[in-house]
Amino acid sequence: MKAIAVRRETTDPVVIEKPRPEPSAGEALVRTLRVGVDGTDHEVIAGGHGGFPDGEDHLVLGHEAVGIVEDPNGTGFEVGDAVVPTVRRPPNGTNEYFERGEPDMAPDGMYHERGIVGAHGYMAEYFTSPAEHLVRIPDHQAPFGFLVEPISITEKAFEVAYASRSSFEWRPETALVLGNGSLGLLTLAMLDETYDRVYCLGRRDRPDPTIDIMDELGATYVDSRQTPVDEVGAAFEPMDFVFEATGYAPHGVQAVHTLAPNGVIALLGVPGSTDYEFDVGAMHGELVLHNKAIVGSVNSNAGHFEAATDTLDSLPAWLLDDLVTGIYPVDDFRKAFVDDNTVIKTAVEFSAYEER
């Protein structure tokens, strides 16, 4: 079968041939439909994040997959079920985090991430997975099912951030999303009617397809070249909730000065080492004297995937059409890895979805 992989010492994905995997006991065989690409994939390909499986000279890419069960192999699935796999797998058998159904909380060394670190991903014509790491989705979601994983990332981050505000009566009205990539825009769309006013930060000139989506969602565009993150609160209004999805490390601390009293910042980006001169005393004082919180959030578990399928159904069709700027067959896979201002979300299609 064909797979898309990056080889050691290279930064250019290639199509390779691999044997079709055989499901072990407890695993199902899945025919891959589509696999999405996000900022993390670009970081993995560039060598800035993740790592190769032990003893392998390549890493099959892809962690945002949707597929159709081809061989249930005695699991509870039926042939033809549409499924989305979770990302993390235990490196040696199992461990307490996986046993609790909370692999997203496992520390380094206690997980692999398929397509990212230590385990091959889903960019192949077929993959196998233990049944407990496959989430059934309604058939009608199969074409856009590759969005379930990124939506699940935000489900978890919302849960973690809101939990940090659960000890008092928190009534957020304003939210700011930092970043107009696919994660930022999906998150912007997921901010519900709790928020009266929502903002999204980028660094682009109009006309731009991401700013068009912000306009359509009723959000206010904030250009970081004109309004640095620590000045957004003063220039627009203080934000009760800030969701960082730029991967630009200074944003996380700058946002403290734009956050309203009692507000919370969720950090999602995975930046490398970054030197940045900053008044940490002022930041520390702000956090303490105004009961502000900063939380980090990574990955998601099956419960977040289930919540994400409900959310996917609630998103307007126009948003999915505008967000997904290209779906490419394996033979044309390079287009899915183009990273310029015309691209928001892409996917590689391994097989076509046929309604049953």
Ligand code: NAP
């Ligand atoms: P992406 O497509 O690379 O999006 C990042 C966006 O941030 C881009 O649109 C970029 O704008 C914008 N940006 C970067 N620096 C900026 C600045 N200084 N001012 C204004 N805008 C800036 O990535 P993504 O897939 O949406 O993911 C976002 C981040 O979340 C990445 O760092 C990714 O690794 C991380 N992530 C984390 C998790 C998790 O579990 N924690 C899950 C998924 C993704 P331009 O395109 O104009 O440069």
Ligand code: BGC
């Ligand atoms: C993936 C997560 C993963 C994170 C860190 C994200 O892009 O969606 O599942 O935990 O990267 O590797």
Ligand code: ZN
């Ligand atoms: Zn991702």
